[in-house]
Amino acid sequence: MTQTPSPQTQAVVDEMRKYEPRAMITQAPVVWEHAEGHRVVDADGRSYLDFSSGIIVANVGHAHPHLVAALQGMLDQKLLHSYLYATRIRTRLARKLVEATAPNLTKACLLSTGTESIEAAMKISRLHGMSVHSRKSVLVSHTDNYHGRTMGAQMLSSNMKSKNWISNLDPDIVHLPFPYEDRGEEAVHRDLAALADGGVDLDRIAAFFLESYQGVHGPTFYPKAYVQALRRWADDHDALLVFDDIQAGFGRTGKLLCYEHYDVQASLVCCGKGLSGCLPISAVLGPAELLDLPEEGEMTSTHSGNPMCCAAALATLEILEKENLVEESARRGGIIEERFEAIAAKHPDRVAKISGRGMVYSIYFVDPSTGEPDVAMGSRITERAIDNGLMLYLTHCDMVKLTPPLSMPDDALREGLDVLARTVDECVAERAIRRGS
Ligand SMILES: Cc1ncc(COP(=O)(O)O)c(C=O)c1O
Structure with missing residues (x-):
């Protein structure tokens, strides 16, 4: 020892x-x-x-030779930053992400950290909800889920202690109990009815956010029947179903993206961590009609799509496939x-x-x-x-x-x-x- x-x-x-x-x-x-x-x-x-x-x-794995060669290639090319100008590596990554994932995910919004991808997904969800009707802005997540540390992601997370610095908690962010017991359709209806009893107008729900598995005290997976019932409810009420695959993605659970275990279509998927295997890069994946809701320039960030980070992510996806x-x-x-x-x-x-x-x-x-x-x-x-x-x-x-x-x-x-x-x-x-x- x-x-x-x-x-x-x-x-x-x-x-x-x-x-x-x-x-x-x-x-x-x-x-x-x-x-x-x-x-x-x-x-x-x-x-x-x-x-x-x-x-x-x-x-x-750390410093995989293919990944190191990809980073070395970018160093040799001497392209370490480009802001939002197009680069070949950035385009190749976005295309690869779209091609490797479900057919309804047709665009990839590249950002830097997981929490930033959650913020972007919150924004897109509300823009979509408010395009249905102006007060459709309620975001629903689950107790014991964690989504990041920036203010929106923190409010979406359920740990009250980590939120005690936020003076005005957003009243349009609410939580359903995590369905610990093997529960399906009836739990969705009962827990939503409880939300309604608590004063939430269910017609105002813009999106449900789910960590693909609950990670902080897990992995704890949602019951499949529950997620499928939530998907049906969301479809019937013009709401989105957003998966936080930041921790669970890129092969970790034996699927490329963990939400695939539930056999449902994701409205949006937030990715990070294992996407690049090392450098900071995250992504929101979704259909063009959702990802193009924000106006031009409304989701830019200085380091998004950084060439080194994109090279790392592309190499990682290639290694996952090849090996x-x-x-x-x-x-x-x-x-x-x-x-x-x-x-x-x-x-x-x-x-x-x-x-x-x-x-x-x-x-x-x-x-x-x-x-x-x-x-x-x-x-x-x-x-x-x-x-x-x-x-x-x-x-x-x-x-x-x-x-x-x-x-x-x-x-x-x-x-x-x-x-x-x-x-x-x-x-x-x-x-x-x-x-x-
Ligand atoms: C499920 C989940 N969501 C979001 C985040 C936040 O990602 P980041 O730390 O890259 O901001 C994490 C990080 O641990 C996470 O596990």
Whole structure:
């Protein structure tokens, strides 16, 4: 077992604390120095198996040679910025996104961050609603969903604590309860009726926003019947169904885009993170009649469609296709599930449940003495697994979340799962000793 942090590492972490706000610091004190394929090397030269993909970004692995060559090509071409002038790389990416996704998604609006794509989708949704009638501007999202940190996306998200700085919460942004139990059509009608009882005129609903899987305390998927019922309701009431695929997209769950699991048409899809596998780029995908609703110039942003970011995204899409990574993700998820089940069988009083699909899985811990979710155990296992050479991130929840690159070879995946299983044993034993049991 290694020791985190080393004195050398501590100095860098201290400097980060000195010069950056504390709001940026949420993770264990590890200093990333090099990341290639499924390995991360820290400033002390320690190597980690990457079970994080950064934060669900490096879906095709870090610094993939094809991706590096694409970036090198842009450097050699000496085209690092173009504002909104057309570039060949930007056009190729938009076209590729349209061609690779569902036939109704005919345009791609390129932006920089996930939260920015949510803001754009909110704007388009309201423009569409208000084209139906002037008061059709209500946006409905779901409790426990997260959509980003800019003001609109934050209001759409459900965590009240993160919104306490917003003085005037938009009254036209409302939340439905996340359908945790396996619920379908009747839940949609009952929960919408409850909204109406609370004073929301349902005819004013412009759009429903859904995280394709709920990520903060997940992955937790919506019941398919529920999403399909919501789609029908939206169709009957001139409302849109918008998917936030920012975390879930680009092969992570064994589909190119996660919302495809629900067998519905998306009105708009927000993408980010794994789209480029590294550099900041996001997109809103949708039909031309929706994406062309904002007037000319109304959705521009200085860095949108940056040539380096586009080159990274295009290369990532090519790698996903060439290496069959969407299908591989679905297959490799089976390896994780099997091992999680073994861990749960060994610690039945500690493991509350497992959830996941493809290369995103979480295992949830419970305190057997209280029956309550065990957040401390989730964090302890995560930190100790990092010490044991497995790169993870703290979720600050009662769970350990694994999101390895989709390209991780089976033997490395198994090796990492061995490390995790051993770490769970260690942490359970440690807790037993502390309790004197
Ligand atoms: C589901 C989801 N939506 C939106 C965002 C915001 O994306 P970004 O951090 O790129 O702004 C995230 C980021 O974690 C996310 O997971």
